[in-house]
Amino acid sequence: MKRLLTTILAGITAAGMAMAADEKPAQEPIKIGAIFGVTGPAAFLGAPEAKTAEMLVDQLNAKGGLLGRKLQLVLKDSGGSPEKAVSFAKQLIEEDKVLAIIGPSTSGETMQIKPICENAKMILISCAAAEVIVNPLAKYVFKVPQKDSQAVTWIYNTMKAAGITKIGILSDNSGFGQAGKAQLEQLAKVQGMEIAADEVYDKAAKDLTDILTKVKARDVQAVVNWSIVPAQSIIPKNMKQIGLNVPLYQSHGFGNVKYVKAAGEAAEGIIFPSGRLLVAESLPADNPQKAVLMAYKHDYESRYKEDVSTFGGHAYDAVLVLTSAIQKAGSTDRDKVRDAIETLKGLPGTAGIFNFSPEDHNGLALDAFEMLTVKDGKFAEYKK
Amino acid sequence: MAEFFQYALSGVTMGSIYAAVAVGFNLIYGTTGILNFAQGEFVMLGGMIAVSLAAFMPLPLAVAAAMLIVALCGGALEILFFRRLRSHSALHMIVITIGLSIVVREAALHVWDESVRSLPYFTGNECSSVHLAGAALSPQVFWVLGTVGLAVLVLHTFFRYSLAGKAMRACASNYEAAMLVGINTANVRTLAFSVSAGLGALAGCVISPIGMTQYDMGTDLAIKGFAAAILGGLGNPMAGVAGGLLVGLAESYSVKFLPAAYKDATAFAILLLVLFVRPHGLFGRRQGSAVREA
Numbered sequence: 001m002k003r004l005l006t007t008i009l010a011g012i013t014a015a016g017m018a019m020a021a022d023e024k025p026a027q028e029p030i031k032i033g034a035i036f037g038v039t040g041p042a043a044f045l046g047a048p049e050a051k052t053a054e055m056l057v058d059q060l061n062a063k064g065g066l067l068g069r070k071l072q073l074v075l076k077d078s079g080g081s082p083e084k085a086v087s088f089a090k091q092l093i094e095e096d097k098v099l100a101i102i103g104p105s106t107s108g109e110t111m112q113i114k115p116i117c118e119n120a121k122m123i124l125i126s127c128a129a130a131e132v133i134v135n136p137l138a139k140y141v142f143k144v145p146q147k148d149s150q151a152v153t154w155i156y157n158t159m160k161a162a163g164i165t166k167i168g169i170l171s172d173n174s175g176f177g178q179a180g181k182a183q184l185e186q187l188a189k190v191q192g193m194e195i196a197a198d199e200v201y202d203k204a205a206k207d208l209t210d211i212l213t214k215v216k217a218r219d220v221q222a223v224v225n226w227s228i229v230p231a232q233s234i235i236p237k238n239m240k241q242i243g244l245n246v247p248l249y250q251s252h253g254f255g256n257v258k259y260v261k262a263a264g265e266a267a268e269g270i271i272f273p274s275g276r277l278l279v280a281e282s283l284p285a286d287n288p289q290k291a292v293l294m295a296y297k298h299d300y301e302s303r304y305k306e307d308v309s310t311f312g313g314h315a316y317d318a319v320l321v322l323t324s325a326i327q328k329a330g331s332t333d334r335d336k337v338r339d340a341i342e343t344l345k346g347l348p349g350t351a352g353i354f355n356f357s358p359e360d361h362n363g364l365a366l367d368a369f370e371m372l373t374v375k376d377g378k379f380a381e382y383k384k
Numbered sequence: 385m386a387e388f389f390q391y392a393l394s395g396v397t398m399g400s401i402y403a404a405v406a407v408g409f410n411l412i413y414g415t416t417g418i419l420n421f422a423q424g425e426f427v428m429l430g431g432m433i434a435v436s437l438a439a440f441m442p443l444p445l446a447v448a449a450a451m452l453i454v455a456l457c458g459g460a461l462e463i464l465f466f467r468r469l470r471s472h473s474a475l476h477m478i479v480i481t482i483g484l485s486i487v488v489r490e491a492a493l494h495v496w497d498e499s500v501r502s503l504p505y506f507t508g509n510e511c512s513s514v515h516l517a518g519a520a521l522s523p524q525v526f527w528v529l530g531t532v533g534l535a536v537l538v539l540h541t542f543f544r545y546s547l548a549g550k551a552m553r554a555c556a557s558n559y560e561a562a563m564l565v566g567i568n569t570a571n572v573r574t575l576a577f578s579v580s581a582g583l584g585a586l587a588g589c590v591i592s593p594i595g596m597t598q599y600d601m602g603t604d605l606a607i608k609g610f611a612a613a614i615l616g617g618l619g620n621p622m623a624g625v626a627g628g629l630l631v632g633l634a635e636s637y638s639v640k641f642l643p644a645a646y647k648d649a650t651a652f653a654i655l656l657l658v659l660f661v662r663p664h665g666l667f668g669r670r671q672g673s674a675v676r677e678a
Contacts, residue, residue, distance in 0.1 A: 040600065043498030173645065200645040204604050206401075206595030209521070210394040210636035211644045217387055230500045230596055237594075240511040241522035242390065262500055262596060266510035 029072035030065070030332055032057070032322065033098035035088050035113075036127070036315070037105040041174075041203055041229055042080035044256050045105040048312030049127055050075055051304055052296075053102065056319045059299070066326050074098055078109060082175075085109035086116065093120045099332055102318040103127050105311070106228065108175025114141050123338050125321055127314035129252065130179035134361040140338060142361045144317035145310075146275065146351055146368050148176075151252045152183045154273040154369050156191040158382070159222060159249070168197035168220040170211065170235065172227035177203070180226035180251055196220050203229045209238045216244045228253040233262035240266045247271060252369070255310030260374050271382055273369040275351045277313045278379040292348045313350030320349050321356075386518025391636045393516075397525050397594070399632020400532040401427070404587035405609025406616060406624030407536065408580030414556035414619040415576040418466065418477040422485035423584055423609055424602030425492075429454050430585025431597030432492060435501045443506065447589045451582045458581025462574045485602060492599040503592040528590045535586055536625055539579070543621070552576060556619060611655050617668020626666060631655070 034053050037046035057073045065071055074096050076088040085104045092098050093116070100123035104110050107130030117124040118138040126133050126143040129151075133143045159167070169184050171177035181200070188195050196218040199211050208231060215223060223246060225235050232254055239248060250272040257278075260267045276283060280293035296316050300308045324347060326332060329340035344363070347354040352368025371382040405423050412420045434450035441449070465480060505512065507523045514523050543549040554562040555572045563569050588597065595601075608631060609624075616627025631651050638650030658666060 039493055039498045044500075047498055199639075199643060202648060204601070206591065206601075207394065207398050209397070210391055210639040210647075213387060213390045213394065214639055214644070230598065233500070234594075234596065237510045237522070241513050241520065243513055243515075243520040258499060262502065264510040 027069065029070040030067075030326070031072050031074055031096060031098040032319075033092035033096060033101040034073055034075045034315075035078050035085050035092070035101060035103040035105075035109070036075070037080035037109070038075075038077040040079035040081065042105045044230075044258060044309075045127070045228060045311040045314075046077070046080065046103075048256070048300075048306075048309050049103065049105055049315035050077075052300060052312040052315040053319055055299060055303055056316060060323065066323055067330065067332065069332075071323075078104055080106055080109070082109045082112040086112050089113040089116050089122075093117070093122050099123070099326075099334060099337065100125065100322055102315065102322065106175055107133065107179050110143070111175060114138055117141060121334065123322070123334060123341070125318040125341075127311070127318055128176065130176060131183065132179060137359070137361055142321065142341060142356070144321060144349065144351055144354075144362075145314050146252060146273075146364050147362055148180050148183045148251070149187065150364070150366050150369055151273045152180070152187045153191075153366065154371060155224060155249050155271075156187060156193055158271065158371050159193070160191070162222075162247070164221040164247070165192065166194045166196050166219070166221045168199075168215040168218060168223045169195055170199050170201065170208075170215070170223065170225045170227075172203040172205075172229050172231055173200050174203050174228065176251075176253060177227045184224060184226065201231065203227070203231070205229075205231050205234070207238065208235055209242050212238050212242055212244055216242060220246060222247045222249060224249045224251075226251045226253070230259075230262065232259050233267070236263045236266040236270060252310065255372075255379075257307045257309065257379065260377060260379070267374045267377070270374045272372060274372045274379070275310055275313060275368060276370055277308060277310055277350045278372060279370070279381055282381065288353060289348045289350070293350060296350055310350075317349035317351050317354070321347070321354065387640075389517055390519040390521075391640055392633065393519055393521050393525060395633035395636030396629055397521075397528055397632070398635065399629040400528055401587050401591050401595075401605065401628070402608045402612040402631050403625045403628025404532050404535070404583050405605050406612035406628045407539070407621045408584050408624075409609055409613040410616070410619055410621045410624045411552075411576050411580040411583075413613070414621065415552050416466065416477075416573045417474045417559075418481065419474075419610070420577075420580070421478065421481045421606050421610070422461070422488060422602075423580065424604070424606030425485045425488040426454055426458060426581040426584030426602075427588035427591075427605050428492060428597060428599060428602040429457065429488065430588030431503070431592040431601075432496050432501065432588075432599070433585070434589045435503055435592065435597060436496070438503055443504065447503075447586070450589055451585045454585035454588075455578040455582030459574045459578035461581075462577035466573065466577075467570060485606070489600055489602060496599060498599065500596045500598045501592075502596040503589060505593045506590075522594065524590070524593050528594070531590045532587060535583055536622070539583070540622060548572075548575060608651075611652065614665055615655050615658055617665030620665075620667055623665065623667035630666075 036050045038050045057071045078085040102125045107128040110126040110128040124141045129145040131147045171181040197215045254272040255274045283290045297308045325340035329336040344356045352364045354363035356363040373382040408423045434446045437446035506527045513520045551567045612627035612631045616623030634651045634654045
């Protein structure tokens with residue numbers, strides 16, 4: 001019996017190998033690595049990113065793939081943990097030998113694997129926002145979300161227009177929160193804002209009334225919160241509950257309507273900078289991004305039956321940039337593809353119009369942002 | 385003064401949740417000698433099940449049903465795992481509870497996915513605010529304090545006056561002697577698991593509107609609840625209440641004087657200080673808290 005089983009297994013293995021060998025010459029797929037925090041604290045980012053990347057790869061394969069070859073997405077769930085991201089990055093580089101890595105979802109993870117990818121000459125297209133990812137520049141590291149310094153500039157400009165000069169800053173203790181905090185502090189000096197309170201909270205915080213009590217005692221005119229965790233929904237509730245009735249500004253990390261739903265009525269009036277994906281319908285028809293945005297929104301929402309978010313859009317842009325570069329290079333040679341990314345110009349993505357160059361590995365200008373607010377439980381353009 | 389009071393309210397809100405976890409810890413430790421690190425998972429399960437049930441039934445019924453289901457789960461865990469593994473040392477049991485907490489957490493991820501859920505506010509909504517002596521707070525805070533307070537009171541009465549409660553206390557004070565006088569100690573263990581699971585689930589329901597419920601919320605609560613249990617005195621359920629409230633208050637007052645980033649550090653620094661002076665906790669018995677080999 002045992003011998004029979006062994007024979008059958010050997011037969012199956014041999015057949016499998018033979019089949020694989022048959023396919024190999026022309027049809028070996030182009031492997032793209034992806035590291036997203038599908039579960040864990042960054043799941044608001046990672047889950048839509050993974051779904052988007054899977055959808056795009058399926059769509060491209062249905063159209064016949066790239067350069068006559070199919071695409072294969074090797075997806076890893078980092079759970080938002082930098083340690084896991086590091087080991088997955090090594091795995092993708094050494095074992096899976098992928099062409100490029102898209103992701104990770106968070107800035108903390110990206111900063112951990114930035115040197116690894118740079119040393120291994122592996123293309124990394126990050127979906128995280130912190131400016132430090134592309135400044136200082138690393139030859140093989142790119143990122144598609146808007147920079148946090150641009151987000152801060154928009155927030156401060158909007159505040160000044162509303163006559164606000166004394167603010168309280170809250171940030172979570174993740175990489176994103178801390179990078180944003182640094183930008184907020186740095187640009188406050190340039191822009192003449194007075195920071196009356198500057199507090200960091202744990203990314204798993206459940207109740208922030210104590211910290212907000214402290215902020216309230218400092219008589220601020222507005223609060224800025226910089227985080228990607230559920231605290232984005234807890235803070236507006238806590239502010240209303242303890243009677244801290246000043247405007248709340250959040251980062252571009254607020255761009256998922258789930259956060260609005262989680263905060264309920266308390267989310268009304270939150271102001272934050274965002275790409276145009278969330279207000280795609282109300283854009284004028286001649287906007288160069290409109291076609292891309294509407295197509296992505298329609299495809300994603302009809303496939304997954306949930307609202308699109310800015311973060312899924314980052315994965316869309318990462319895949320778009322990579323596949324456009326492969327097409328342009330006409331090759332899957334890693335260095336040629338890398339060079340091709342630097343020559344992409346006027347490429348409309350979900351975050352904005354990308355104009356890459358050897359000096360700019362982000363490719364987005366200040367106009368990629370727009371200030372949005374929450375009105376009747378939905379995102380709307382902010383008008384003062 | 386109003387500000388002082390506001391910090392106090394913030395502290396007792398989270399503190400009462402830590403207290404509920406700590407009481408659960410002590411209950412199980414007292415009767416079985418096991419430190420159950422899956423205690424935080426009971427809180428998560430309570431919140432999650434109530435959120436799912438609330439779609440089909442009125443809120444109070446959903447909360448009661450969630451408590452019952454989680455209590456049954458707790459009892460089932462004891463019967464399935466700990467009853468069979470009794471011959472192993474307490475250390476093995478602790479490792480098993482950590483393993484179980486991971487299993488429950490991953491199962492919850494598959495059942496409910498990674499998104500954050502919450503029950504509706506029991507009274508009012510997100511923006512409701514009640515003013516009390518110059519401080520302002522959400523009406524839900526009263527629900528948290530009232531419900532956890534009432535549960536602790538009921539539990540206290542149960543231990544003091546009911547036969548089953550007395551049996552649990554007997555097991556806690558001397559396991560062999562309890563067996564000798566004819567107490568069914570195996571059933572008492574199951575009861576201890578059920579009661580602490582139910583209490584955890586209740587805490588998970590009342591905090592859900594404020595702090596929201598996510599599949600991985602249990603770990604942090606287990607650590608804070610454990611700290612609260614140690615601070616109060618391991619093995620003494622009612623000391624867990626004091627421990628929980630103290631940890632909560634220490635956290636919130638530390639925010640007033642120090643940057644908020646030191647919140648957790650302050651709470652644990654106080655815990656260490658107390659343990660230097662009173663190694664058996666504030667209200668723990670000097671000799672009674674040694675780990676038994678059951």
